[in-house]
Amino acid sequence: MVSYDRIAKLSLERGFYFPSSEIYSNAPAGFWEYGPNGNNIKNKFIELWRRELVRRDDMVEIDGAQIMAKNVFVASGHIDNFSDPVIVCGKCKSILRADKYILEKTGINVPERMSNNEMDKILNQYNLKCPKCGLLFQKSEQFNMMFKVGIGPNNDEAYLRPETCQSIFVDFNRIFKIMRGKLPFPIAQVGKSFRNEVAPRQSLLRLREFYQAEIEIFCNPNQLDTISKFDEIQDTTLTIMEGTKVKKLTAKEALDTKIIPNKLIAYYLSILNEFYEKTGIDMNQTRFRKLSDQEKAFYATIAFDFEFNTSVGWLELVACNYRSNFDLSQHSKISKEKMEIMDPVTNEKVLPHVFELSLGIDRSIYSILEQSFKEDYENNRVVLKLKPYLAPVLAAILPLVKKPELEEIAKNIYYNLKKDFDIYYDGSGSIGRRYRRLEEIGVPFAITVDYDTPNDRTVTIRDRDTMEQRRIEIKDLKSFFEKNRTP
RNA sequence: GCGACGAUCGUCCAGUUUGGUCUAGGACAUCAGAUUGCCAAUCUGGUAACCCGGGUUCAAAUCCCGGUCGUCGCACCA
Numbered sequence: 001m002v003s004y005d006r007i008a009k010l011s012l013e014r015g016f017y018f019p020s021s022e023i024y025s026n027a028p029a030g031f032w033e034y035g036p037n038g039n040n041i042k043n044k045f046i047e048l049w050r051r052e053l054v055r056r057d058d059m060v061e062i063d064g065a066q067i068m069a070k071n072v073f074v075a076s077g078h079i080d081n082f083s084d085p086v087i088v089c090g091k092c093k094s095i096l097r098a099d100k101y102i103l104e105k106t107g108i109n110v111p112e113r114m115s116n117n118e119m120d121k122i123l124n125q126y127n128l129k130c131p132k133c134g135l136l137f138q139k140s141e142q143f144n145m146m147f148k149v150g151i152g153p154n155n156d157e158a159y160l161r162p163e164t165c166q167s168i169f170v171d172f173n174r175i176f177k178i179m180r181g182k183l184p185f186p187i188a189q190v191g192k193s194f195r196n197e198v199a200p201r202q203s204l205l206r207l208r209e210f211y212q213a214e215i216e217i218f219c220n221p222n223q224l225d226t227i228s229k230f231d232e233i234q235d236t237t238l239t240i241m242e243g244t245k246v247k248k249l250t251a252k253e254a255l256d257t258k259i260i261p262n263k264l265i266a267y268y269l270s271i272l273n274e275f276y277e278k279t280g281i282d283m284n285q286t287r288f289r290k291l292s293d294q295e296k297a298f299y300a301t302i303a304f305d306f307e308f309n310t311s312v313g314w315l316e317l318v319a320c321n322y323r324s325n326f327d328l329s330q331h332s333k334i335s336k337e338k339m340e341i342m343d344p345v346t347n348e349k350v351l352p353h354v355f356e357l358s359l360g361i362d363r364s365i366y367s368i369l370e371q372s373f374k375e376d377y378e379n380n381r382v383v384l385k386l387k388p389y390l391a392p393v394l395a396a397i398l399p400l401v402k403k404p405e406l407e408e409i410a411k412n413i414y415y416n417l418k419k420d421f422d423i424y425y426d427g428s429g430s431i432g433r434r435y436r437r438l439e440e441i442g443v444p445f446a447i448t449v450d451y452d453t454p455n456d457r458t459v460t461i462r463d464r465d466t467m468e469q470r471r472i473e474i475k476d477l478k479s480f481f482e483k484n485r486t487p
Numbered sequence: 488g489c490g491a492c493g494a495u496c497g498u499c500c501a502g503u504u505u506g507g508u509c510u511a512g513g514a515c516a517u518c519a520g521a522u523u524g525c526c527a528a529u530c531u532g533g534u535a536a537c538c539c540g541g542g543u544u545c546a547a548a549u550c551c552c553g554g555u556c557g558u559c560g561c562a563c564c565a
Contacts, residue, residue, distance in 0.1 A: 005558095013498060013516085025539035025555050082565075086488095145564085163565075198488065198563050206564080297565040319565075358565090380527070401523055428518080432526030437516095451524055460525080467526070 003311045007369050008203060010382070011038065014441050016369065017204060030200025030208030032362075037441050040392035040422065042211070042365055045279065046190055048389060048487060049213050049359070052275040057229075059186040059215060060179050064167025066192055067149055070157045072166050075334035076327065081298060082162060083144035085119060087128075098140040101128070116140045147194045160194035165356060168216045169327040172352075176218070176341055183343045183352060184219040184227065184264060190361070204362040205315065211361035217268060218352040220343045221324070224262035233270035240304075241289040259290065261302055265355055269320060272306060272357055276317075278487050279364070280387045281371045285309040288320070299326040308367045317367060319358040325351045372442060384442030385465055389487045395423045395445035396438050400431055410449040413459070413474060421481045439464055445484070447477065 011017050015035030021027035034042055054061055073079050085098035098119050119140040122128075147160040161167070168175075168187045175187055190213045200206050234252040240259050241247075247259070251270045254260040260269065269288060277283055291303040299321070306318035328351055332339040340351045372384045388394060397414040399406035407427055414425040426434050431448065438446055446462040453459055453474075460469045461480070472480060 009498075019556080022556090027556070029556065078565090195564090201558090299565085303565095321565085398525095400525065403523095430523070430526080430528065432528080434527090435525080436527045448525070462525085469525075 004202065004370075007366065007373060010373070010384075010440070011035075011203075011369070016041065017365075028208075030197055030206070032203055032207060037392040038365070041368070041386070041390055041442075042361065044390045044392075045361065045365060045368070046213065048278060049190075049275065051487060052278055053215060053271060053357075054188045056271060057186055059188045060175065061188040061190070062168065062171060062175065063191060064161075064164065064171065064189060066161055066194070067151070067158050068161050068166060068170075070159060071334055072170060072331075073146065073159050073162075075330040076166055076169075077299070077330065078146055078159075078162055079144070082146055083142045085116065085140050086143045087123065087140045098123075102126075116142065143198075145195050145197070147196050162195050163193050163214070163358065164189050164191045164212045165214045165216055165327075165358065168214070169331055169354075170335075172218065172328065173337065173339060173341070181218075181341075182345055183223065183341075183350070184217050185352070186215055186217040188213070188215045190214075202312065204366045205312070207362060213359040213361055215268075215357040215359075217264070217355045217357075219264055219355060220346060220348070220350050221353040222348075222350075223343075223346060224264045227263045227267055230263040230267050233267055233274070236270040236273060238269060238273055239283070239287045241287045243292075246287060265302065265320075265322065268355060268357060269304060269306075272318060272320070276306070278387070279368050279390065280385070281308060281367055287314075289314075297321060299323050310367060310370055315363055315367065317360055317364050319356075321356050321358070323354040323356060325353050327354055328352060379467065381436055381439055383439045383464060386442035386444070387487070388444040388484045391442045391444050392422070393424055393438075393441065393443045394421050394481060394485055395447055396434070396443055397423060397425050397447045398431065398434055398449065399427050400448050400450040402427060405454060406449045406451070409453055410447075413447065413449070413477065417478060417481065420478065421485065423481075435462065435467075445481075 014037055016038035017032050017034050019027060020031035020033050050061070053059065070079070073082075087098045087101065102119065102122055123140065146162050149158050149160060150156065151158050168189055172187070175181070176185060179185075190211065192209055193212050194209050197206060197208050200208050230251070234250065236251050237248055238251060238254055239246060239248050240254060242259060249257070249259075251260070251266045255263060255266050260266045273283070273286075273288075276286065286306065286308050288304040288306055291300075291305060296303045297319075301324050302322040304320040305316045306320060307314045307316050309315075328339040331337070332351070340349050342348070343350050368386070368390065369384070372386045374383045374385055375381075376383055384391075386392075397410050397417075399410040410427070411425060414423065417423055426437070428434075429437075435446055442464070444464045446464070448460045448462065448469075450460060452471075457474050458471045459474055459477070461472050462469045
């Protein structure tokens with residue numbers, strides 16, 4: 001049984017993740033901590049992302065503030081569009097979507113920008129009542145999914161960012177200049193975002209505070225088919241879903257059949273695909289789902305969701321949106337800053353368009369855990385088959401039994417290597433028990449010091465997945481670890 | 488946010504129906520020691536919990552009220 005519940009339990013027991021503030025009974029839902037093992041996996045996941053996307057594509061990476069000025073979100077549209085008009089019953093506290101309820105009861109189609117005052121007039125005019133307890137509705141309110149924060153003694157209005165990318169858009173001009181940018185120019189960022197979800201659920205899958213790894217590729221809209229890097233990935237196989245049809249095809253075929261509209265998007269979807277392949281998730285259980293016009297965010301002209309088939313259904317891991325020049329033109333308008341740049345390649349002045357890969361780290365971590373989890377009934381064990389470069393611990397150094405002559409050698413090996421690798425020492429319990437413990441958190445290698453070691457300076461290396469052992473000289477351990485932690 | 492159901496050591500479970508015998512018991516895990524020449528072995532000892540706040544009562548894990556969280560359904564979901 002590989003299921004959401006099984007992963008949740010393992011995570012609690014082994015410290016991958018657990019509820020935040022859990023010793024207090026009034027802890028709010030939707031906030032989770034990564035424990036020591038989970039944190040290590042997360043860091044290694046991010047490092048793999050850097051390797052396969054940021055460094056591969058010569059991206060630059062920034063780290064922006066989590067609290068941003070109100071006007072950032074006026075420009076981005078979040079103040080207006082990230083909130084819903086609601087009516088709250090004063091008696092039974094029922095919350096209803098104001099616009100939907102008015103439409104249902106009166107047939108009046110409430111436009112998105114209708115003010116609360118106007119909605120209140122309709123409420124009174126038609127004597128709309130709470131469907132549960134019959135109390136008359138008085139006022140509509142806005143429920144905004146952003147967390148508002150008060151800055152300084154005057155409580156000046158600001159917000160926790162609901163997506164990390166806004167800092168990238170706002171900072172674009174300066175970064176492009178100081179990094180002597182050329183289009184296409186990708187800027188990456190890892191960080192936290194905050195959304196005041198109405199009903200957060202399912203631990204890492206729907207959080208109020210969550211990690212994103214976002215990449216915003218600034219590009220010249222007239223040069224979307226001139227990327228030479230496309231050649232690197234033209235044979236990469238992608239699974240693309242359009243409507244209800246699912247097709248497997250190469251990047252080149254996707255481009256030729258116009259499922260993917262241009263080389264730039266094809267290139268970035270492909271390197272994203274290759275990145276996820278390295279995380280170890282089963283690519284046969286993934287797809288790029290092309291969103292219909294109804295499903296797309298208002299700023300997106302083309303959108304693909306990269307999804308993974310988990311035990312709780314298809315899960316969106318990455319939103320890939322072509323945002324046109326929406327963000328830069330909005331920030332330019334509200335801030336009065338000029339955002340056009342000279343494209344040094346074509347020598348034309350452009351307001352860059354943006355294609356983004358907005359990756360959910362927490363959901364990816366969950367997907368990797370679920371994929372890695374294997375119950376080996378034959379050997380009566382639970383194994384997390386994580387790739388060595390994603391494992392929280394690369395190897396454990398173990399004395400076969402608790403004997404000073406073996407312990408001393410094992411501790412020496414440990415002290416000599418612990419600064420270079422995530423390894424740990426464990427001398428308690430029977431050797432079999434220690435192997436089982438290691439398997440459950442995904443440690444790929446166990447190094448055992450046995451009675452041959454004092455004589456020939458060799459140790460055994462046990463492979464987590466096959467349980468097979470071979471001997472290696474102590475002096476070769478360092479290069480063995482180096483080789484095996486590299487993707 | 489609504490509705491239903493639930494919450495006891497790290498985990499799983501017993502105890503709640505019918506208040507007292509519960510300074511809360513067991514198993515697994517964990518820690519210390521013994522033992523151990525390679526896959527959750529054995530022995531001894533230890534650590535460790537009644538979700539929170541009120542109430543009823545001589546007495547509350549147990550009954551009542553409120554809250555929080557969790558699961559599921561509805562709604563919501565850039």
